[in-house]
Amino acid sequence: MIFDVQTILKTEGARANVQVSLLPPEEFSGGEIEFCGELSFSGVIENVGGVLELSGEAKGSFAVPCARCMKITTQHYCVAISETYAHENAEGVDLEAVLTFVGTSIDLGEAIWPNVLLSIDTKYLCQPSCKGLCPMCGADLNETSCDCAEDEIDPRLAGLADLLK
Ligand SMILES: [Zn+2]
Ligand SMILES: [Zn+2]
Numbered sequence: 497m498i499f500d501v502q503t504i505l506k507t508e509g510a511r512a513n514v515q516v517s518l519l520p521p522e523e524f525s526g527g528e529i530e531f532c533g534e535l536s537f538s539g540v541i542e543n544v545g546g547v548l549e550l551s552g553e554a555k556g557s558f559a560v561p562c563a564r565c566m567k568i569t570t571q572h573y574c575v576a577i578s579e580t581y582a583h584e585n586a587e588g589v590d591l592e593a594v595l596t597f598v599g600t601s602i603d604l605g606e607a608i609w610p611n612v613l614l615s616i617d618t619k620y621l622c623q624p625s626c627k628g629l630c631p632m633c634g635a636d637l638n639e640t641s642c643d644c645a646e647d648e649i650d651p652r653l654a655g656l657a658d659l660l661k
Contacts, residue, residue, distance in 0.1 A: 502600040504543045505583075511542035514552060518605055529616065530559045532570065537608055539577060547589055548581040554608050563619040564628030565636050575615045579607035 504510035520531035539552015584596040627637035632644035
């Protein structure tokens with residue numbers, strides 16, 4: 497998402513509201529996490545001493561398999577964004593430490609998506625009490641029970657164990 501910053505570029509202290517929706521980049525699809533629809537960002541961009549400071553909040557949701565039962569679960573995110581952009585010809589700015597732009601437009605996705613990705617955990621559960629899958633037969637223990645655990649105390653097997661002594 498390209499955002500035109502021409503109106504605030506030349507004036508220190510100038511600011512503009514930023515209300516945009518971003519579609520997830522194509523390279524995000526096909527992974528374990530699937531973003532659902534657009535991300536919505538609401539914030540401001542301000543000219544502070546010649547650089548542009550973007551701040552605000554990015555919200556959206558993604559689908560991810562439960563770490564225990566593999567059922568697809570929807571998770572919502574709300575991530576605070578605080579990033580600095582500087583024109584690539586800016587003087588007196590450490591360009592390694594900021595996002596750079598050419599001309600009069602910035603790419604908002606460059607500031608927003610990396611922060612959203614960083615906020616995502618490696619594991620999600622469909623519910624805190626998810627019982628997961630039976631490690632023996634693969635049954636979803638949230639929806640059904642299986643005989644695997646009971647077999648360990650099956651009296652017939654206990655008798656067999658006695659015979660083998
Ligand atoms: Zn689960
Ligand atoms: Zn089982």
